[in-house]
Amino acid sequence: MSSQEISLENLGVPLSEKLARGNLLAAACPSREVLKHLTSRWGVLVLIVLERRMHRFSELRRAVGGVSERMLAQTLQHLEQDGMVARVAYQVVPPHVEYSLTPLGREAAEKVRVLADWIEVSLPRIARHWAKAERTGAVDADNRDGQAL
Secondary structure (H helix, E strand, O other), rough: OOOEEEOHHHOOOOOOHHHHOOOOOOOOOHHHHHHHHHHHHHHHHHHHHHHHHHHEEHHHHHHHHOOOOOHHHHHHHHHHHHHOOOEEEEEOHHHHEEEEEEEEEHHHHHHHHHHHHHHHHHHHHHHHHHHHHHHHEEEOOOOOOOOOO
């Protein structure tokens, strides 16, 4: 028996439950695509905006500062394919399309909003780490993603 098969976390867990859950740490797990869509910069922001109410495409674009039309369309398409966003197109001229969260999308939005809220509240503490890294030369001031020079 392998160490994975006898680990304490696997004791008493039915195989069907293990298979249904997914494994984000496995390279080939399809749940990674969903994670990528939900936690992308634009995915998080779209979910937060749609959590309040339905929006048309142009309203979403204005609400999510800095997103290009192409990236917003791609993000919405991914979130729709994942079952997070509902798209309703009205047959009028000019075209009228509305986006809203599905029940699954509402659950996801609630989760990412908690992370976004934590980031905003913690930003002063995070900024102190940025300043320290800049003083020590560990991080390029224009590249705050933590990559060393």
